[in-house]
Amino acid sequence: MAYETIVIGAGVIGSAIALRLAQAGQKTLVLEKSIPGAEASSAAAGILGPQIEGNGPDPLLRLGLESREAYPALAEELRELSGVDVGFERCGLLSVAMEGEDLGPWETRLAWQREAGLEVERLSGREVRELEPELSDRVTLALLFAREGRVDPRALARALPRAAERAGAHFRSARVRRIAVEGGRAVGVDVEEERISAANVVVAAGAWTGLVEGLPLPEGTIEPLRGQMVELAREDLRLRRIVFSSRGYVVPRAPGVVVAGSTMERAGFDKRVTAEGALRILGHAVETIPALQQAEPRALWAGLRPFPRDGLPLIGATEVEGLYLCSGHHRNGILLTPVSAALLARAVLEGKEPAELAPFSPRRFSAP
Numbered sequence: 001m002a003y004e005t006i007v008i009g010a011g012v013i014g015s016a017i018a019l020r021l022a023q024a025g026q027k028t029l030v031l032e033k034s035i036p037g038a039e040a041s042s043a044a045a046g047i048l049g050p051q052i053e054g055n056g057p058d059p060l061l062r063l064g065l066e067s068r069e070a071y072p073a074l075a076e077e078l079r080e081l082s083g084v085d086v087g088f089e090r091c092g093l094l095s096v097a098m099e100g101e102d103l104g105p106w107e108t109r110l111a112w113q114r115e116a117g118l119e120v121e122r123l124s125g126r127e128v129r130e131l132e133p134e135l136s137d138r139v140t141l142a143l144l145f146a147r148e149g150r151v152d153p154r155a156l157a158r159a160l161p162r163a164a165e166r167a168g169a170h171f172r173s174a175r176v177r178r179i180a181v182e183g184g185r186a187v188g189v190d191v192e193e194e195r196i197s198a199a200n201v202v203v204a205a206g207a208w209t210g211l212v213e214g215l216p217l218p219e220g221t222i223e224p225l226r227g228q229m230v231e232l233a234r235e236d237l238r239l240r241r242i243v244f245s246s247r248g249y250v251v252p253r254a255p256g257v258v259v260a261g262s263t264m265e266r267a268g269f270d271k272r273v274t275a276e277g278a279l280r281i282l283g284h285a286v287e288t289i290p291a292l293q294q295a296e297p298r299a300l301w302a303g304l305r306p307f308p309r310d311g312l313p314l315i316g317a318t319e320v321e322g323l324y325l326c327s328g329h330h331r332n333g334i335l336l337t338p339v340s341a342a343l344l345a346r347a348v349l350e351g352k353e354p355a356e357l358a359p360f361s362p363r364r365f366s367a368p
């Protein structure tokens, strides 16, 4: 079968792109070296937090806000297409300052977000404990971002490939070695001893993007950055909102269950958890929510974020005709899935990049 587009990688990004292409009637093949969704996408905390992650009113913030607002419709669509509830909830997020901390960063964030017209509220320690009684007495101030939310990343990573398959995309287990290029144009990919042909190739290989041969990217453009996570359970724990401090976060996942994270480590492709990482995460979690001292640690895991050298994802066409990238989503790939996938799919379908993609063009890394 001749394919119009091959997508490399079946994480949330690749699967969402395949869904959009298949819905537009393209013959689409997704190649995955592992289990669809099993890598960074399943390791994530599931925070949809452009306001806590943003550093100012820039294109990445705009992309994040747009993507966050696309979630209710995506969740509904995925429920219909795949039968999976991805657990979207606009639960709100609290950014808390602990006793003794310099409040400058909180005041700065409050000021620029108000100026940008975003919804944010400043609460005293007493006020925030009225909202979330489990918070430590040592919390002195909080910013409440009521529009931030969460999703269950494992459910999302299951739902997207299923929905894409039902829309007509094919999935195959194979590791892509190299992009096949002839006369300056992508003509397919090489897997093991076989060449699979297609008019377009989209690389959505997450932290492994740099290992795919034939990409016009300098070495080190996208690196793996390890993040460890701990799941904790305490039946009587009442936490409704995501809690962020300067040292980590705690995310409610189910009644009486939270996930706490995370580390940011350069450990190559090593996905092991370490005692040091777990200690750091648990230390932060019990510092902000003391009731977690009596919680049961139920699981520890780590995943590899695709970290782009300049902090911005790479979304769009490369200088090789027919070759596209959608990678480097770093800490925000779950958040950015709806909009990244929709924009990239438009670029492939229309052969022309939407203007919003200009700041994220992979061609910014090309030699002048």
Ligand SMILES: Cc1cc2nc3c(=O)[nH]c(=O)nc-3n(C[C@H](O)[C@H](O)[C@H](O)COP(=O)(O)OP(=O)(O)OC[C@H]3O[C@@H](n4cnc5c(N)ncnc54)[C@H](O)[C@@H]3O)c2cc1C
Pocket (backbone or CB within 6 Å): 008, 009, 010, 011, 012, 013, 014, 031, 032, 033, 034, 035, 036, 037, 038, 039, 040, 041, 042, 043, 044, 045, 046, 047, 048, 174, 175, 176, 177, 204, 205, 206, 207, 208, 209, 212, 226, 227, 228, 229, 261, 262, 302, 303, 304, 305, 306, 326, 327, 328, 329, 330, 331, 332, 333, 334, 335, 336
């Ligand atoms: C601990 C942790 C917490 C996080 N928390 C959040 C969060 O709260 N909110 C948020 O928005 N984001 C979060 N992220 C980031 C988010 O998980 C990632 O940005 C996102 O999952 C990236 O999706 P992806 O599809 O690009 O990558 P992946 O899910 O890693 O998928 C890439 C896929 O490509 C496959 N692949 C690679 N190379 C090849 C090849 N040569 N051939 C075939 N297949 C290949 C891989 O096997 C993999 O399945 C977190 C990440 C981690 C690790």
